[in-house]
Amino acid sequence: MSTPDYHLEEELHAQGFLRVAGVDEVGRGPIAGPVTAAAVILSPGAIPEGLNDSKQLTARRREALEQALITAAEVSIAHASVEEIDEINILRASHLAMERAVAALDPPPDFLLIDGNMIPRGLTIPARAVVKGDATSVSISAASIMAKTCRDRLMVDLAQHYPGYGWETNAGYPSKSHKNALRDLGITPHHRRSFKPVHNILYQGKSVSS
Structure with a gap:
């Protein structure tokens, strides 16, 4: 390198x-x-x-x-x-x-x-x-x-405001634990709805209020 x-x-x-x-x-x-x-x-x-x-x-x-x-x-x-x-x-x-x-x-x-x-x-x-x-x-x-x-x-x-998604370690990247939390806890206002993992959950109708 x-x-x-x-x-x-x-x-x-x-x-x-x-x-x-x-x-x-x-x-x-x-x-x-x-x-x-x-x-x-x-x-x-x-x-x-x-x-x-x-x-x-x-x-x-x-x-x-x-x-x-x-x-x-x-x-x-x-x-x-x-x-x-x-x-x-x-x-x-x-x-x-x-x-x-x-x-x-x-x-x-x-x-x-x-x-x-x-x-x-x-x-x-x-x-x-x-x-x-x-x-x-x-x-x-x-x-x-x-x-x-x-x-x-x-x-x-x-x-700190949305615990459970692991953002303090994954920085919002789609790690396995983050995707599992997305499925189990739902979508937050800070998720990118145009991105496929979030888009798919969105169409299942599960989101977290602000």
Whole structure:
């Protein structure tokens, strides 16, 4: 597995793009909770050591890097809601969260490095899509860490209000225990009704009131 570095950012700096933001999202696969995106502009002289794809790091390491990034970088985090996911589909909702995260950076970036193979259509800033970007660019890996730690914490909070679904450990992903709880306890307002496991239960008429 390759380790992300700063070479893409340095190439863009040489072209005159000094404020380069890495952008990534988490939460496309879960059947509950929002999709979350982050945009991060690193300072070349203060890049935290150990940045990597958030999935390659332990929760403790992600949390330590989160604190380092809050101190040393410009960070913005945004979400698209379950209702938006169901209305416009998960791909568009993940792009909407990215657009919101970018829009919240002030002053705005000069250039965006976007994880994946698509550039969200609502962006007006020059951008490049980077496949496996969180393993290529430290700015994108920083964004993946910020988005994941924020979303994981949000799902832990939601789990306190809707116990039994295991969101504090599965983060809303369709684990076996989560799907069993969905069948036994019903659908909550935080479940994505357009996703098949939830959709199937919905048609059986079992839901949990808010």
